[in-house]
Amino acid sequence: MDFTIILQAGVASGTVLLFATLGEILTERSGVLNLGVEGMMLIGAMFAFKVTNASGNPWLGVLAAILMAGLLSQIHAFITVTLQADQVVSGLSLTFLGTGISLVLGEGLSKAGTVALLPAFSFPLLSQIPILGPIFFTEQSIMVYLGYVLIPLAWFYINRTRPGMHLRAVGEYPAAADALGINVFRLRYFYVFVGGALAGLAGATISLAISPGWFSELTTAGMGWIAVGLVIFAQWDPLRAAFGSYAFGALRRLILDIQGPTVFVGAIGGFKFLEMRNPFYYNPYWGFFLQMLPYAFTIIVLVIGSREAMRKRLGAPAALGNPYIRGARGL
């Protein structure tokens, strides 16, 4: 078992979580909780695959995924920002809606066979770096490289730019932002859209790059929910989100690969170590417990995040979950 390959595939699989988590961070920073990530990802994955299947161009598929998931997210924005309804229930309903629509419109897509996928390539020079090169810069999908760019970009945008400051103001103290002439409603619509678009991109990354195809609800298998959990673990910080996403990607990959070999031979970058009988090969039923791990780890990661938030007195954006009602008292 080559750990380099596992980590390399883990980074690829973590990219899906990365997009969804970054999107949800931006949405939540504006004060809107959107629990519809899973539904928006499914819409993205389905439309990406469907459009690519019909047109032969994966970039059209990516575009469709971004637009359709963004469009779906606007239902949530309308219900929570304009109609001021409960964000939890509205987000849940978005997951139901996204799942249902993607099942109906994705009917028969699972038999579509192969489609053109997004390109994968090795990054010149950087792929030569020992250990890190093979993991991060060799034969990765273009989406993975996009992920590397988005992480610092998101961090810089939120923390060091004027629009980012407006975003934080709207999420922390919308009444004050409103008094300064920032359009709270418009910004919240916008960031809900950004979150939806990134969730759609995450879906397209699954169906057109990481594990190509349309497998109805199993396409995402709860990854949208894991992303919502990662936002809390990340404390709404893109850098921590990146760390969490890649770690989860590696874990998912490890679970897939660990049952294969009869003997463990560990290797990183050509160095071999560890030789033992693989208990997961000889006890295939242990696989069910392996399957539980990503979900159990999400709970553990939530516990870590919550404890840290309590200790440092940090926490969610102050207005998260509350509709902004102009002229009402309080936040």
Added chain:
Amino acid sequence: MSQSAASPFFKRLPFALRIEARVEEPPGWYPLTISLGAILLALILGGIVIALAGGDPIRSYLHIANASFGNVGVFSDTLVKATPLIMTGLACSVAFRMKLWNIGAEGQFIMGAFGASAVVLAPLLPAETSPWVFIPVMLLAGMVAGALWGFIPGFLKATLRVNEIISSLMLNYIAVAWINFWIFAVWTEGGFQMSPQFPKNAWLPRLTDLAARFPFFAGLTTHLGLLFGILLAVLVWFVLYRSRWGYEIRLIGDNPQAARYAGLNITANTILVMMFSGALAGIGGMSEVTGMVHRLQTAPLAAGYGFTGIIVAWLAKLNPLAVMPVSILFGALILAGREIQPSGIPKMIQGIILVCLIASDFLMRYRVYLVRKNQEA
């Protein structure tokens, strides 16, 4: 507070909407009318998507109505589908009433089914045990298993402030892997992905079992679980609206600040309500596995009853008695949905109904008038 043009969305319309917060409670007929209107709108929107997907919406809807209410036989099947929904709907209603977002009814339902199955398969009781002993023990086992599965997110929420939405949802996936392990590794029937069938005395009695005395009942599979559901609905209604504990639950849900000042123990109530919710879902799982499936098997048990329960609870406005008719409606949708193509239609319609319902809540809180722009000027 009176406001015109709550957001930019309204400003662009050719007429103006005047929106005022309701001061007094709306009249009694109003909530039901709004909900029915929301469902109607949902069916129209669903029809549009069906038409876009290449189907015939009117034929699909007529098919749903006919395949679920057309005659006594299919209506009995509808009731069978409604039974687990009553339990999960009640489970969600209780938790949601305290603003505890238990999204884990699905997992608690599955664990309830596991607990009941363990009594037969472990076996805790020999196969020839009398149903009078079997059924209560299985009921208890399902209830305890569901309550334990609800305890985990409740405890994490109460002590460590872990978001219960995500933790309870993650436990759904873990529950599925858990019963898969038992079905494949321990209780497998000849290598198939299911346990052996339960002995007859571990089945909940069905109407058709009384056919010898009442020939009319022959073939009807409605089982004792429906009665459990009705009794539980009355029990939950009584707890929520006629008991001291129910008053505490509602107070914490409506105004946690006031509840804390009143000296209510929110930590203990969080854990207890999650366990109560889990126990209700667990009974649902027990009822389904002993009344309908008669063996531990993943696909028919992890069929989304817990998730539909969320919509049922919301449509019933968290009223335990209203959960029953709403469950029958959704039971019909699920039953008929098995045959219509594309197969995702029932799930999609559920989603659209929930979206329309939440949006319609706005009309409960605000009065909306249409005013021509020139009149207002």
